[in-house]
Amino acid sequence: MHATPADMQTTAACRPEEVAAYLDGELSAGEEARFEQHTRVCGSCAALLNEQRRLLGILTVAFGEQLKREPALPRDFSRVVRVHAQTDMRRVRTEKKRALLLCAALAVLAFALLGGAAISSALAPVRVVARAFVAAFYVLAHALVETGRGAALILRALGASVAHEPGALRLLTFIGLTGAIVLLLRLINSYHRTRLPD
């Protein structure tokens, strides 16, 4: 007659569920040490351990050969499965596209049925946002124009003071001419570079 957990005199320190894990090497080092220490002083758990060890031997031999037997499969099973999977995926994608189109069509239809009044109330938030954007753009444009005006005033004042200086006009003309010549040379150079591949 074999002892079963129910027959055992267990204490609070007994952890019968750890017996299988211990035999399978699935306890952590600490748990394993604690379990071994416990089975040295607990006759019930020691007996249970022996019973489970014997049972595991039976299961390993009996189920090892039985449960590891693999089923025979139909010919070309993997190919058939792959084709089915791909076909199913295509079907799902097509269905998703159709569902999306249907949703879009329903949305358009709903707008059409709701009528102008409903549309205007539905578009009210959009209008508010658009108005805010226009106001922000106006402020930005105004700021840019004012900055330009300021810069023009400063340049005019600078130009007037320079024009009154003797020789300054000639110096400015010389700088302008030199700049123009340099710019022209660079343009010619870049034109030649772009034509090289031909």
Place this chain on the structure above:
Amino acid sequence: MSALSPTFESLAALADGDLVVRALGGADAGFEELVRRYQRPIVSYVYRMIGDYDGALDLTQEVFIKVYGSLARYRSEYKFSTWIYRIAHNAAIDYLRRTGPRTQELETEDGYERPFASGMKTPEQESEQKERRAEIEDVIRALPAAYRELIILRHGHDMSYDEIAEVTGLPLGTVKNRIFRAREAMRSPLVERGITGI
């Protein structure tokens, strides 16, 4: 040798994660190799869970179709095998919920054992072994599904407790407890049938 053979051989050397990458990149052969690699273990697992060979083949196809559709969601930090078993576990549990466990005999009337291919044995050995297998299958099938699954994964697929916990979504403590109880539940039926293993 066909021109395709080297491709399949080279694919067979690749890790699961690399095959997933290839399959996601549109390579049919990558997914087919994954199917080839896991088809037998998954059919075997599902068959033992639901007890119906044809149903197991259909369900395995569904599993691979789900795998194909979810490849993009697979994260490489997890083991692919655990991931696919998890999908198979969910499919088997859904099936059992829908239909209830089947009690179909493994052997057909003409004595031909359909799901599993047999090796070369004398008729007496074959008959004795068949009888023994049927006894073991009976013991496994008589277990509640929650226990049966853990025994199949542990003894038939050599999974660690951590992997079993991941596949079934159970806490590790529950896995330890259930494996212990499942083995205890099998003790008497095995002894009654004279299966002592060693």
